[in-house]
Amino acid sequence: MSGVRHNSTNHFVKSAFLFGRLKKKAVIGVSLQYHFFTKKPGHMSTFFTKPRWRNSFCAFFFLVGSFSAAQAQLVVEPGTPPDQMVEILTGGGVSVDNITLNCPTGAFGTFNGLASNIGIETGIMLATGPLEIAVGPDDAESAGEDNGGPGYPLLTAIAGNTTFNACVLEFDIVPQGDVLTFNYVFGSEEYNEYVCSGFNDVFAFFVSGINPAGPDYDNTNVALIPGTEIPVAINSVNNGTVGSAGTAGGCISLDYPEYFVDNNGGLSVQYDGFTAVLTATVNVVPFETYHFILSIADAGDGVFDSGVFLEAGSFESLPEFSLSPPASVLEGCTETVVTVTIDEPEATDVPVALIYGGTATPGLDYLPLPGVVTIPAGESSVSFTVTTLSDGFPDPFETIIVTLAESGASTTITILEPNLPQVNLGEDGLICPGNAITLNAANTGDVTYLWQDGSTGATYTVTAPGEYAVTVTGQCGVADDAITFTTQPELSVNLGPDVETCEPVTLNAATPGAFAYLWNTGETTETITAAQSGNYSVTVSNDCSVVFDAVQVTFGGGIAVELGENRTLCLEEVNVLDATNPDATSYLWSNGSTAPTLTITQTGVYSVTVSGPCGTGTDEVCLIVQSCNPDCSSMEITEVVDCATDVEFTYQVYASIAGGTPPYTVTGDYNGLIDEDNQVILLGLYDFGEFYSFDVTDANGCVRSVLGKPVCSTLPVTLTRFNGETLQTSNLLWWNTAAEVNNAFFTLLRAADGLHFTPVAQIAGAGNSSIGRYYQFEDTQPLTGNNYYRLQQTDFDGQTTIAGTILLNRSNTIAGIMPFTVAPNITRNELTVLFAAATPSNGRLMLFDTAGRLLQTLNLQGGQQTVALQLQNYPSGMYLLRYVSPMGMYSAKVVKE
Template structure:
């Protein structure tokens, strides 16, 4: 099993510095959402809900693990902000949407190359400075936050109707993510209490100095979507509004790939971030920033599971070992110790090989592995679970639990066909159905046909043959079966009967039925 995932409920009242987000296991969420938890998740139609309360937007739909928030404010038209969810081609299934026009205008199909909404809002000082132009229709969401680790990050997509025709022009809309706080200094204005200014972390992942800010002028494929390329590996062409049956999800003519904004911070200190987008020069052609749901996070210690056989998501006796990876946010100059509590129905040293109650990440490294190796006892037992409870925060105790399920190895056997008998020249289907073990199974027959890799094959023996099949499961365990196929020779019958009387020197025509060739003896 993978580690626990959570959705977030906001309490009705808050006390002290901030509202603590309540976390509940994600299976409660499934009772309310019509999502299909299968290999191919079925998403609802792309949907936008405008005017969602700013506190709800931040605490329920934006903030993930390891972050506490306070002083949430919004500036702009209520219709310019909202939340989104559902099927689309932007690479983000759900989250928060901030626009320079109207959030609902993001919804496809793309049947216009110039979708616009005049929000009537003023511009923003920081965006004026970033763009070097006068901004209008600003949509600004900002808040204070306390990170639980030394790194804060979130995922986003920037989209615009300005694409592609206004690429590399002075009309381009602008957006920015301005962060301020301890250890951060920048040229952009910051609220009182953050004297060193703010810096924009909406930058390309390229390691350049100075950084390249994400904008229409910096990410595009020319004014006709055919070059010249400006970091176009991060650009998605969504049409120009003349082919809505193809460009059916999102109205914006172009957008970026999913990018990550991140900043190094000091754990447990208070920071401020300002998320903003605006028009430039005029109020035409909407733009928007999609912020991925619950991706704004700052987790000090994270965990993930891998397995010896990746297709099996449990630990299995005599088959599959689970490895729990602990990872910290940054390389440390001294060893980092992770203490954890063990729980669950599986007993340490009885159901799995003994592990300690802590693990050390060496100096200069960011991760370490704890192996959960099931002990083979050949006793039929129910599925058991190992619970590893660890602290995710560098500031306080915020526990998370990794779950590893341990199963018995299912008895592996074959159910082969009974011995077969056919006439010479005929064919027959034979089968060796696998049962137990751990799927998928690989079949190897001695039929001489390399295409015979399934449980049922057709054979054409000319003589009696023992067909042997070896079936191997994903764990590498194998079983074998032998299926005899008897080939009976032909029986020839002279059609005139068994006894024919003829006179000396007379002639007679004889005919035979059965077989394919004959040798007469007179």
């Protein structure tokens, strides 16, 4: 394929390259200011005074790029003299000497990779065959030319095989910095077929000299896979796959394909593959001499070519300069120091040019600053002072930007307005015992504090009266202030114990140190006169304390009476109420007794009035007396108070008896009627608010007592009536409401024994209503005998209330037959009630007007058959006659003319 590379097109490119190179040499010579001198016969030495080759070399190949851009190929120029190659390769901060080149003709020179995918724009190239072989496209898998040159022992040792066609460039170099770096790419026609074979073309960059980390470098290869000690070669950097001509285990490594570029079929470079751009790094001692050997060779045979591309200007070792960090100063008050530092001291003085910028004005805001500072030989830094001036204007802040002219690194000095110390501890004040007051003298900026006791904090805590002072010292001034605190005593007031008296009493709250008095009577004096019973309290205060006391003054009461809580007593025991008081002059119990004590033998409400010199005292207690015999423990009474019952009673008490031994006997103290049905008692009472009591005695003599006073709470439903009557085959129930609030529905429950109720109907309520409403329900399947009905109301929120309980009795007689007749139905004066048979038990006849008012009640005894009612005192109109007995309730209408 080498013959193909010498067609007319290549000759044109070659000529164009030469033309460009020759025209550019004069420019390069001027811009780089380089000089050649002979140190030894046959050796060249070059010292580069300015590190500008990289930029010049880019321009050097610009014309070449313009000629060959259409072909988008790598451009090479073989035969560049070795001193020029080293000059192209090296950048700033190095001096080079003792340059030698051992390389077959045509296998060394320069390249331009701008139009290629090699990854480096320009530089020098060493190859194992003619440089033209490297020019694309990649149209052969085995391009190469054997130069017939020898191998290189150092490379042979790395490759582990015989080497051929070695190309070796050597030179000595003295770095100014502590690190030498250069960039390179290795490519080969041995890729990819001969990966892991004995044909392992190899290159290396050997260095000898002082290793700052030790031991010294001795032909140490620095062309290594990043992060490893593995030399870069075909059998170490590849696509990660054993080549077709290779063998498993024939590679150093297959683990670094990320550093490999597969160029198979590439347009700009002939080599089948090459590495990514890699960087060789060498740690060095500044100004010491190091020997470098840049070398490449075929391995295994001399047929297929390889080449190494080294980037122009990348071989450099520059010292680094830095500036001190940004700083702040106070205008006209404080100074700051700017330090320029070099990473390694040099043997000669190092001048450093500085540029100044920012918003501050030289001469107005700060004194003039040097344009160049010099770091003395052997020193690592130089410093200068920045002194600010007060310009008399209140600027928020101004800046001075100090920039290194060579690198562009900068630091900023911010000029702040001086924050003169200020302190104001406030007005003299009051401190109360046990309190603490924090004085704050805090200022911003660099200030110090000194308090009267030597404290140095920004704040001071005051806990006692006295004078307190502080001095605040800043960089630009001093400020001080003082404050005085006084105190007042803590207060204590005592009105004494509670007072019982027959005469007005003086209450004295006088307290030393008090400023104000306020009694609950509204008075503001130290003393007041209490002329009536009550609780008297006073608040006494000054600026530090507020205290309170109270006393109870009682007039004419004088006698304390305490009969204890309402309670249940045992019938089998002797129970005594004791009202004895040493100040008493007389006693009067509710039963007329005048003794200090009273023996209790039955259930009831007991009260006593005890008189004394200044008045009387009374107390009342509810006592239930019943059996405490263990044999009676199973007997219990459950009460339900119905406050919205039929009009003839103010309220009813519905009680059920559980346990004990029937039959039961009921006795009591109440104002009303009582119905008994073995285990159920229905007590209708006329006087609302009065106490009621009754005793239930079973067959074994066990007594259970009930004593109560109905308390009717306001219900969501105002029930004005709940009643019912027996019909021929059913029971009709009805009720009236005057108002309803949040009423969801009514539930009607029924029980035969008055104990175990089950629902029989649910009737929707009116929700919220302020008008009277009427409800009724017909129980078409009533029970034989007693039918207890309970009306339960339920709110929308689910809360329930028992509204009332009634009893309807369906006797063994024919249902629906009235047990009495009225004659005449229309009368002027007298009305006769004739019962079909003698009344079997006690009952009541009640006469109502149309407004529901009870006009007359007759209590009937068992055995009566005829009853007369007198109507002559009532006005003409319609009346309702009702008969109520344990057998049920029956009604009839009558008319008076």
